[in-house]
Amino acid sequence: xxxxxxxxxxxxxxxxxxxxxxxxxxxxxxxxxxxxxxxxxxxxxxxxxxxxxxxxxxxxxxxxxxxxxxxxxxxxxxxxxxxxxxxxxxxxxxxxxxxxxxxxxxxxxxxx
Numbered sequence: 001x002x003x004x005x006x007x008x009x010x011x012x013x014x015x016x017x018x019x020x021x022x023x024x025x026x027x028x029x030x031x032x033x034x035x036x037x038x039x040x041x042x043x044x045x046x047x048x049x050x051x052x053x054x055x056x057x058x059x060x061x062x063x064x065x066x067x068x069x070x071x072x073x074x075x076x077x078x079x080x081x082x083x084x085x086x087x088x089x090x091x092x093x094x095x096x097x098x099x100x101x102x103x104x105x106x107x108x109x110x111x112x
Contacts, residue, residue: 017056017098017106018076019046020091024084024111036069039081043091050076052102059097060090 023030023042031038043066047053053076060066066082080090091109098104 014048015102015104017045017047017095017104019044020095020107020109021045022084022087022091022109022111034069034079036079036081037067039067039087040083041081041087042069043078043080043082043087045078045080045091045094047076047078047098047104050074052076052098052104053078055102056094056098059094063093064090066090 021044023044025040026042028038030042036042043060045053045056047056051073053071053073056078057068057071057080060078060080061068064082064086066080066086069079069081071078080087082090088109095106095109098106
C-alpha cells in the first residue's frame with residue numbers, strides 16, 4: 001500500500017496587493033454574468049488584509065471616473081468598471097498609494 005502525503009495550506013495575510021488586472025473591451029456576456037454595467041474595461045484586484053479593499057475602492061472612485069462593480073471586504077476582492085484609461089489610472093493610483101502610504105507589496109498590473 002502506497003503512503004500518501006497530506007498537505008495542509010494555511011492562509012497568512014500580509015500587506016499586499018495580490019492581483020491587479022485589467023480586462024480591456026470584455027465580451028458583453030461577461031458583464032451579464034457578473035451583474036455589472038457595461039463599460040470599456042473591468043479592473044480586478046485582490047488585497048490582504050481583506051478590509052483594505054475598502055480603501056482601494058475609495059482611491060479608485062476618487063482618482064478616476066470608475067464605478068464599483070463588486071467589493072467584498074471578507075475576501076479582499078474589488079472589481080471596478082469604466083473606460084480602459086480610467087480603470088488603468090485608478091489601479092495605478094491604488095498601487096502607488098498602497099506602496100507609498102501603506103507600505104504594501106504590490107502586483108504588476110496585467111492586461112488581457
